[in-house]
Amino acid sequence: MYQRKRIVIALGGNALGNTLPEQMIAVKTTARALCDLIEEGHQVVVVHGNGPQVGMINNAMSALSREDDTQPNTPLSVCVAMSQAYIGYDLQNALREELRKRGFMRTPVVTVVTQVRVDPDDPAFANPTKPIGKFLTKEEAEYQAKAYGHIMREDAGRGYRRVVASPKPVEIVEQDAINSLVDANKIVICCGGGGIPVILKDHHLKGASAVIDKDFASCLLAKQLDADMLIILTAVEKVAIHFGTPDQKWLNDLTVSQARKYVKEGQFAAGSMLPKVEAAIDFAGSGSGRTALITLLEKAKEGIQGKTGTLIHL
Numbered sequence: 001m002y003q004r005k006r007i008v009i010a011l012g013g014n015a016l017g018n019t020l021p022e023q024m025i026a027v028k029t030t031a032r033a034l035c036d037l038i039e040e041g042h043q044v045v046v047v048h049g050n051g052p053q054v055g056m057i058n059n060a061m062s063a064l065s066r067e068d069d070t071q072p073n074t075p076l077s078v079c080v081a082m083s084q085a086y087i088g089y090d091l092q093n094a095l096r097e098e099l100r101k102r103g104f105m106r107t108p109v110v111t112v113v114t115q116v117r118v119d120p121d122d123p124a125f126a127n128p129t130k131p132i133g134k135f136l137t138k139e140e141a142e143y144q145a146k147a148y149g150h151i152m153r154e155d156a157g158r159g160y161r162r163v164v165a166s167p168k169p170v171e172i173v174e175q176d177a178i179n180s181l182v183d184a185n186k187i188v189i190c191c192g193g194g195g196i197p198v199i200l201k202d203h204h205l206k207g208a209s210a211v212i213d214k215d216f217a218s219c220l221l222a223k224q225l226d227a228d229m230l231i232i233l234t235a236v237e238k239v240a241i242h243f244g245t246p247d248q249k250w251l252n253d254l255t256v257s258q259a260r261k262y263v264k265e266g267q268f269a270a271g272s273m274l275p276k277v278e279a280a281i282d283f284a285g286s287g288s289g290r291t292a293l294i295t296l297l298e299k300a301k302e303g304i305q306g307k308t309g310t311l312i313h314l
């Protein structure tokens, strides 16, 4: 029997591209994939990543402050806020246009500037792991480290990137407002780039120098919204074990305990597939009937129909 689901969808880098013109094109494909699910009657809440974009914004703002003594450097939390608005703007308009093409003439789409509280004592502040910005060669990375004091790491065989602190999300500050919008059937884009990281001090929310992982923020959001499903859309159709080796095996479906075992074995690369599988385990393990799906952006519709992707369940 057909069941209408409340779904939190986390969009990976391929949903947005790496540059302004690429993003304008990529969001159109993304909007089609999301509207396929909306057209099937599902209630969709959208979260997006911001790794390339927040790196680009941070570089631009740093260059500005180097050129102009009157411009202090822009905190990373503000760069995350800028990325939410810039990505939300394109995504919101692409979704609006696609919805109207399909006859949803009045469905509102709204981007919520979202702050996410983190723990100031999170050990992640002392151990930067979140890759942001462009992929660089070893020589470019060495220059960036020397010139700007950035911490650079090799990223899953794809080149070198700057890494920043990535504390775990503790609380979504605008959760009540998001609940009201979702309950009222608005299409909501929120927790972009994992949310603007903030630390609570008395009544003051102070920006933290970090980028939260959007897969973990999506998981928290899905739990708080009591969603049926968390869908993580990325650049691969399925999760694999022995990824990139001759023994590679694509996984159709795995239980939370199988997934935990594979995590322990180190089957998933840190900073890429590992946070997705960890978020999927956390959500699917958090209540009966909750499932998580990891698949390719263009396969979202087939994935939800059980035809492809990797489904994680209890």
Ligand SMILES: Nc1ncnc2c1ncn2[C@@H]1O[C@H](COP(=O)(O)OP(=O)(O)O)[C@@H](O)[C@H]1O
Pocket: 011, 012, 013, 014, 049, 156, 233, 234, 235, 236, 238, 239, 240, 241, 242, 243, 267, 268, 269, 271, 272, 273, 274
């Ligand atoms: N075990 C694995 N199974 C599938 N893909 C993996 C695995 N380990 C690493 N990957 C890589 O992880 C990538 C997805 O991570 P990433 O590109 O960082 O995510 P995002 O889509 O959120 O930007 C895949 O495109 C793939 O290259």
Ligand SMILES: NC(=O)OP(=O)(O)O
Pocket: 011, 012, 013, 048, 049, 050, 051, 052, 131, 193, 194, 211, 212, 213, 214, 215
């Ligand atoms: N913030 C975040 O998780 O971004 P990416 O998905 O681009 O890494």
